[in-house]
Amino acid sequence: MEKKAFQKVYTKIKNITKATCTLNVSGVGNEEIALVQGRMAQVVKIVGEEVTLQVFAGTEGISTDAEVVFLGEAPTIKVSDQLCGRFFNGFGDPIDGGPNIDGEKREIGGPSVNPVRRKQPSELIATGIAGIDLNNTLVSGQKIPFFADPDQPFNEVMANVALRAKADRIVLGGMGLTNDDYLYFKNLFDAAGALDKIVSFVNTTMQPPVQRLLIPDMALSAAEYFAVDKNEDVLVLLTDMTLYADALSIVSNRMDQIPSKDSMPGSLYSDLAKLYEKAVQFPEGGSITIVAVTTLSGGDITHAIPDNTGYITEGQLFLRKDVEIGKVIVDPFRSLSRLKQLVIGKKTREDHPQVMNAAIRLYSDAANARTKMENGFDLTDYDQRTLDYAKDYSEKLLAIDVNVDIDEMLSTAWKLFAKYFSKEELGIKENLVNKYWE
Amino acid sequence: MNKKGAIGKVYSIVANLVVVKFEGAVSQNEIAFIKLDGVDLMAEVIKVVGDFAYVQVFESTRGLKPGTEVSFEGHMLEVTLGPGILSKNYDGLQNDLDKMDGIFLKRGNYTNPLDDDKEWDFTPLAEVGDKVAAADWLGSVIENWLNHKIMVPFKFEGKYTVKSVVPEGKYKINDTIAIITDEKGNDYNITMVQKWPVKKAIEVFKSKPRPMIQLETGVRVIDTLNPILEGGTGFIPGPFGTGKTVLQHAISKQAAADVIIVAACGERANEVVEIFSEFPELDDPRTGRKLIERTTIIANTSNMPVAAREASVYTAMTLGEYYRAMGLKVLLLADSTSRWAQALREMSNRLEELPGPDAFPMDISAIIAAFYARAGYVYLNNGETGSVTFIGTVSPAGGNLKEPVTESTKKAARCFYALSQERADSKRYPAIDALDSYSKYLDYPEFVKYAYENISDTWIDKVHEARNILIRGKETYEQINILGDDGVPLEYHKIFWRSELVDFIILQQDAFDNIDANTSMDRQEYMLDLVLDIVRKDFNFSSYEEVNPYYKKIINILKQMNYSDFKSDKFNSYYKSLETTIAERFDA
Numbered sequence A: 001m002e003k004k005a006f007q008k009v010y011t012k013i014k015n016i017t018k019a020t021c022t023l024n025v026s027g028v029g030n031e032e033i034a035l036v037q038g039r040m041a042q043v044v045k046i047v048g049e050e051v052t053l054q055v056f057a058g059t060e061g062i063s064t065d066a067e068v069v070f071l072g073e074a075p076t077i078k079v080s081d082q083l084c085g086r087f088f089n090g091f092g093d094p095i096d097g098g099p100n101i102d103g104e105k106r107e108i109g110g111p112s113v114n115p116v117r118r119k120q121p122s123e124l125i126a127t128g129i130a131g132i133d134l135n136n137t138l139v140s141g142q143k144i145p146f147f148a149d150p151d152q153p154f155n156e157v158m159a160n161v162a163l164r165a166k167a168d169r170i171v172l173g174g175m176g177l178t179n180d181d182y183l184y185f186k187n188l189f190d191a192a193g194a195l196d197k198i199v200s201f202v203n204t205t206m207q208p209p210v211q212r213l214l215i216p217d218m219a220l221s222a223a224e225y226f227a228v229d230k231n232e233d234v235l236v237l238l239t240d241m242t243l244y245a246d247a248l249s250i251v252s253n254r255m256d257q258i259p260s261k262d263s264m265p266g267s268l269y270s271d272l273a274k275l276y277e278k279a280v281q282f283p284e285g286g287s288i289t290i291v292a293v294t295t296l297s298g299g300d301i302t303h304a305i306p307d308n309t310g311y312i313t314e315g316q317l318f319l320r321k322d323v324e325i326g327k328v329i330v331d332p333f334r335s336l337s338r339l340k341q342l343v344i345g346k347k348t349r350e351d352h353p354q355v356m357n358a359a360i361r362l363y364s365d366a367a368n369a370r371t372k373m374e375n376g377f378d379l380t381d382y383d384q385r386t387l388d389y390a391k392d393y394s395e396k397l398l399a400i401d402v403n404v405d406i407d408e409m410l411s412t413a414w415k416l417f418a419k420y421f422s423k424e425e426l427g428i429k430e431n432l433v434n435k436y437w438e
Numbered sequence B: 001m002n003k004k005g006a007i008g009k010v011y012s013i014v015a016n017l018v019v020v021k022f023e024g025a026v027s028q029n030e031i032a033f034i035k036l037d038g039v040d041l042m043a044e045v046i047k048v049v050g051d052f053a054y055v056q057v058f059e060s061t062r063g064l065k066p067g068t069e070v071s072f073e074g075h076m077l078e079v080t081l082g083p084g085i086l087s088k089n090y091d092g093l094q095n096d097l098d099k100m101d102g103i104f105l106k107r108g109n110y111t112n113p114l115d116d117d118k119e120w121d122f123t124p125l126a127e128v129g130d131k132v133a134a135a136d137w138l139g140s141v142i143e144n145w146l147n148h149k150i151m152v153p154f155k156f157e158g159k160y161t162v163k164s165v166v167p168e169g170k171y172k173i174n175d176t177i178a179i180i181t182d183e184k185g186n187d188y189n190i191t192m193v194q195k196w197p198v199k200k201a202i203e204v205f206k207s208k209p210r211p212m213i214q215l216e217t218g219v220r221v222i223d224t225l226n227p228i229l230e231g232g233t234g235f236i237p238g239p240f241g242t243g244k245t246v247l248q249h250a251i252s253k254q255a256a257a258d259v260i261i262v263a264a265c266g267e268r269a270n271e272v273v274e275i276f277s278e279f280p281e282l283d284d285p286r287t288g289r290k291l292i293e294r295t296t297i298i299a300n301t302s303n304m305p306v307a308a309r310e311a312s313v314y315t316a317m318t319l320g321e322y323y324r325a326m327g328l329k330v331l332l333l334a335d336s337t338s339r340w341a342q343a344l345r346e347m348s349n350r351l352e353e354l355p356g357p358d359a360f361p362m363d364i365s366a367i368i369a370a371f372y373a374r375a376g377y378v379y380l381n382n383g384e385t386g387s388v389t390f391i392g393t394v395s396p397a398g399g400n401l402k403e404p405v406t407e408s409t410k411k412a413a414r415c416f417y418a419l420s421q422e423r424a425d426s427k428r429y430p431a432i433d434a435l436d437s438y439s440k441y442l443d444y445p446e447f448v449k450y451a452y453e454n455i456s457d458t459w460i461d462k463v464h465e466a467r468n469i470l471i472r473g474k475e476t477y478e479q480i481n482i483l484g485d486d487g488v489p490l491e492y493h494k495i496f497w498r499s500e501l502v503d504f505i506i507l508q509q510d511a512f513d514n515i516d517a518n519t520s521m522d523r524q525e526y527m528l529d530l531v532l533d534i535v536r537k538d539f540n541f542s543s544y545e546e547v548n549p550y551y552k553k554i555i556n557i558l559k560q561m562n563y564s565d566f567k568s569d570k571f572n573s574y575y576k577s578l579e580t581t582i583a584e585r586f587d588a
């Protein structure tokens, strides 16, 4: 972060907490950036002459006579094609050993799109994974997280989705990534020969948590550059948003705000929505799609972070290990893509919606049968068939290692129906049954 | 309160809470403008301490500095009322979103909610010499397809005499269409436009009786089992993804109302886009006109400023009350009232007020109750009737209904449509739990009388019968689960499957199927009769294993009927095969 001649310099800090410091200044604007002993900070509160700064790297070792320089602007990012193939930290500085980049300076966390200027998302994003394409179809301009316990391979699945989706550009926002995960992404993108279409903003666990707070805004501002200026289809990957929210709670706590549920700030919903709502289909053709990761603790989706996320995003992809087949599956019950109805049966075969629902309904009958079995009751013939079907369905369609196109997924489903059930047991519209029953 | 406003300077800033040191007099809820580098940021006074006014700013405060000048406007947050509101897309402060330039919203961009240059066909209704008061109809213009009444402005107090009214012809909204004279002899020019502060209810009617007339929504589990009435109130709580928005959209498309106002309050922008893009294409089943013609959208999506989110529901309600005063049936839908409550919470926290449960403001219950109280069926002063029906969604944290917003709303609303995670998981849509849910209107003698006269004299009994079948089915299901399929009498399986029949055919409804989505009241009556007829039959089964496949077969046929046009050839042929299937069981 360079200094300029006209900037205001101060050396008298009044109060210091773990994440903030306060000093007397005049003429400083809200959300303006400052350097506190060289560390980036942002104005979060002004009372008369007294200004409170949030120091992203933490205040460890900051002294009361530290040099504070105000830069006269909100946080910015430099945008240009030079971003491609590069890795940056939350401040937009390169971390891959490469040179600084040139580009137009833009404020991050900018304004939202006028809702009437949005277009209705309508382009299907195929991933080859039936748990997604068949049951929870993704659409460009959508925002959707993976909900997964920390031991699930969410980063791998997300990386797979990213590489198979036909996006023009991928922007990775990594928050609290372990160094190993950071290198995993780097090597994978490199090996796929896709590095050139990828821009990455990464905060690793080696850096202070508060520094993560800038990552999503950086990533999304870069995405807006490619989607608006270049009309590209941009896929933004945000992992792990739970660690982002944790950082929010640290700051709000140190600002003495009254916490709401699960010690999260009362503004968590708005804070997360501001980011996720950057997902959009622009009228000129560009789009921003957000695929995120929200790690759960013990599968608990009622915790404030996944709960608020679920209320904001357009569905969620719930990863779970199916012990019976020994594979990770996309759970059809807790997963949902709310935009799927914009494409299924329209961009895909007409029987898609009904096949999807029937398959899941039968899978849920199997769950009931399993409960019965566990309670030690005899199973009916129907119960037995649903159980056999469920195992097959899980293996052939729900498992995350499936990689086929949607027509083939539908045909697999019809085969399973025919193998285990009669036509009446499907509850599917008659004309479709007549046409597709195998 | 139309005094000259005070002036002041910004003293402190935390997010969108700004404290202004002022000179002169300011009032609570007064509007102020903060002059930031040539851009005016709109704000509302929410607290005054000495000569410091606390204002919530409806925009981002990025770059705002202490010392910035502020002017107070001398009035509260107001909406502009006049012809041209229908089909508009507004933000929470009634700015016309279509009039804004560029793809991104620019702060301080306030646009005219109405169209000053558009000409309207005016027909006078009042005559010279008529004695009139606030809300009396002076004339009427055709807005899209309905008669939009031009009224004596609601703010006018006392009695007036009509001095002149313009003849039939084309006029713009700011043209004088009448002159009225007060008791002291002062003349007032009346145009088609008036303003009203959103936080005050428009109470220009003679009386507000209890609701009595059913408002058809086309959604079976509502109309048949838990009816909502014109001027009634209802709410839809449910965990995320259980179908609140889909249900509200279905209601907004199908409800038998003249005017629909949809307030997207802190929810997803893409959901609003769905309305923008679909409603101009879809037909209103009753008038054959496009749905967008009767619809106004208030979009304050989750990424738009939080303070304006709070305002948006009031803006929507005020527009609804305006149309009600014209003798129209208005349906107001707000998704989600929890986001509005959260906006109140964020502000209350910044004000460092003593927090109530879950950090919501202490008076959250009173605020919600006061809002729901603005809905209602009314007799206007001229004897006509109008209504504002309000249905809000609630998004309980963690899906737990024991939280302040759900509990407060439960006290205020008369219909409760509880969405169940379990039903949504098993794709039993709409996921309304018919047994947890209720409509208090079912017990209103006014509605019982209405149903008796307008649906049938046995209707209410049948509704209760259907409900009982569901209750018994649920109890029996629990028994079967405890004792096992063969541990219970055969009769239990029949009881359970009868309730499944009601569930699959009456409760479940495919919102994405053109035919099934919308069921007319006579079709609902027909299907309920048909289903109850089957339920009352005592089929012969030799073992419990025959019960499930047989009922599934019947359900399948009835479902095909739901998917077919009412009484079409296809529908009738399914009916025939139903008869055959039923006969089989009696021969056996």
Ligand SMILES: Nc1ncnc2c1ncn2[C@@H]1O[C@H](COP(=O)(O)OP(=O)(O)OP(=O)(O)O)[C@@H](O)[C@H]1O
Pocket (backbone or CB within 6 Å): A310, A311, A312, A336, A337, A338, A339, A341, B238, B239, B240, B241, B242, B243, B244, B245, B246, B247, B267, B395, B429, B430, B431, B509, B510, B511, B512
């Ligand atoms: N009646 C229905 N028929 C078919 N599918 C439905 C129905 N209702 C809901 N769904 C499915 O459930 C999804 C979620 O519904 P919806 O968006 O209405 O949930 P919500 O309760 O509003 O969630 P949130 O609180 O997060 O806004 C829909 O996208 C659709 O896939």
Ligand SMILES: [Mg+2]
Pocket (backbone or CB within 6 Å): B244, B245, B246, B267, B335
């Ligand atoms: Mg919703």
